[in-house]
Amino acid sequence: GSLGPRRNAFAGRGTRRRKVKGMEDDILPLVKNIVPPLTSKKHKGQDGRIGIIGGCQDYTGAPYFAAISALKVGADLSHVFCTKDAAVVIKSYSPELIVHPVLDSPNAVEEIEKWLPRLHGLVVGPGLGREDLLLKTVIEKSKARDIPIVIDADGLWLVTQQPSVIQGYQKGILTPNFMEFTRLYEALPMDSSDYQRSVMQLSVAMGNLTLVLKGEQDFITDGSKVYSCNLEGSGRRCGGQGDLLSGSMGVLAHWAHAASTAGMIRSMNPSVVAAFGACSLTRQCNSQAFQRHGRSTTTSDMIQEISSAFKKLFES
Numbered sequence: 001g002s003l004g005p006r007r008n009a010f011a012g013r014g015t016r017r018r019k020v021k022g023m024e025d026d027i028l029p030l031v032k033n034i035v036p037p038l039t040s041k042k043h044k045g046q047d048g049r050i051g052i053i054g055g056c057q058d059y060t061g062a063p064y065f066a067a068i069s070a071l072k073v074g075a076d077l078s079h080v081f082c083t084k085d086a087a088v089v090i091k092s093y094s095p096e097l098i099v100h101p102v103l104d105s106p107n108a109v110e111e112i113e114k115w116l117p118r119l120h121g122l123v124v125g126p127g128l129g130r131e132d133l134l135l136k137t138v139i140e141k142s143k144a145r146d147i148p149i150v151i152d153a154d155g156l157w158l159v160t161q162q163p164s165v166i167q168g169y170q171k172g173i174l175t176p177n178f179m180e181f182t183r184l185y186e187a188l189p190m191d192s193s194d195y196q197r198s199v200m201q202l203s204v205a206m207g208n209l210t211l212v213l214k215g216e217q218d219f220i221t222d223g224s225k226v227y228s229c230n231l232e233g234s235g236r237r238c239g240g241q242g243d244l245l246s247g248s249m250g251v252l253a254h255w256a257h258a259a260s261t262a263g264m265i266r267s268m269n270p271s272v273v274a275a276f277g278a279c280s281l282t283r284q285c286n287s288q289a290f291q292r293h294g295r296s297t298t299t300s301d302m303i304q305e306i307s308s309a310f311k312k313l314f315e316s
């Protein structure tokens with residue numbers, strides 16, 4: 001499926017979002033179940049080594065937000081694979097991140113590939129720019145290693161051009177905002193007038209891939225049922241909230257698949273549990289940060305709330 005003519009698939013049709021009851025009560029207990037216990041027996045890296053692919057001259061904030069969020073949610077190590085000029089900037093934001101200036105090197109694929117055996121989760125796209133061939137190969141190689149992959153932002157651009165790159169991958173999650181969703185939806189021949197139905201149709205067309213349509217309420221589906229997350233956030237929509245979301249989802253996806261393998265969540269698709277957890281957390285961070293900072297709230301303020309939001313949602 002390539003791109004059709006540029007138009008808004010939802011123009012003039014039933015674009016109002018029906019407010020449906022959130023599913024916090026059903027799914028939050030499952031999210032609590034996947035959080036690994038903190039014990040003195042563990043070694044560094046066991047609770048997650050996450051890779052973020054993104055960061056270029058124009059965008060250094062997005063990969064930083066995603067990578068630091070992964071750490072603050074509880075990953076042990078967070079790697080950023082970005083271009084050379086972005087690397088210096090990202091390193092100087094934070095000594096906590098491991099930053100690889102490889103995306104614009106001639107052997108970028110090999111440089112990333114050698115880290116793949118050590119990664120538990122991959123987040124592709126925040127601040128990436130539009131880099132098709134490299135990305136396609138990295139996604140293929142990560143799938144071959146059975147690594148959970150969250151695709152966001154510019155990573156979704158590639159999926160729009162070539163849905164087959166991720167189609168049917170059970171450990172894949174797409175996190176489009178409204179614009180990104182519209183592009184994806186137009187790339188595949190479908191017709192629906194309602195968000196919940198169209199997100200479900202798109203998931204089925206993508207081989208039951210887990211999809212998160214972000215918005216006033218987040219719609220999460222793997223094609224069998226639509227779950228809505230409408231935990232209260234705020235009216236503040238600063239840039240970067242989606243990066244907090246995708247970074248935390250990278251860790252939660254690793255935890256959820258590990259828990260599922262261990263037989264700890266039987267009743268639900270682990271990708272859906274991870275997606276729901278990350279949406280809830282992002283919205284809770286937004287709400288808490290807004291209580292302190294109001295209209296001045298930025299993504300950095302939200303990141304400062306991760307610790308207490310996580311406790312409130314998943315450890316109480």
Ligand SMILES: NC(=O)C1=CN([C@@H]2O[C@H](COP(=O)(O)OP(=O)(O)OC[C@H]3O[C@@H](n4cnc5c(N)ncnc54)[C@H](O)[C@@H]3O)[C@@H](O)[C@H]2O)[C@@H](O)CC1
Binds near residue numbers: 059061126242
């Ligand atoms: N500080 C940073 O470095 C940031 C970088 N970002 C990066 O910027 C790049 C482009 O991301 P964009 O999200 O801007 O790309 P898009 O191309 O999806 O968005 C294009 C435009 O659509 C608008 N839009 C978004 N949601 C909408 C909605 N619900 N209804 C109507 N219009 C809507 C946006 O304001 C934007 O102007 C990505 O690589 C992304 O990761 C963003 O993550 C924001 C923060």
Ligand SMILES: Nc1ncnc2c1ncn2[C@@H]1O[C@H](COP(=O)(O)OP(=O)(O)OP(=O)(O)O)[C@@H](O)[C@H]1O
Binds near residue numbers: 153218
């Ligand atoms: N109208 C809204 N009300 C409440 N929460 C929202 C609303 N829109 C988005 N969100 C929340 O904000 C988070 C990020 O969604 P958003 O649509 O801002 O992503 P994005 O456009 O990709 O952001 P970014 O600027 O990081 O690229 C999601 O978890 C979503 O739940």
Ligand SMILES: [Mg+2]
Binds near residue numbers: 152153242243
């Ligand atoms: Mg985004």
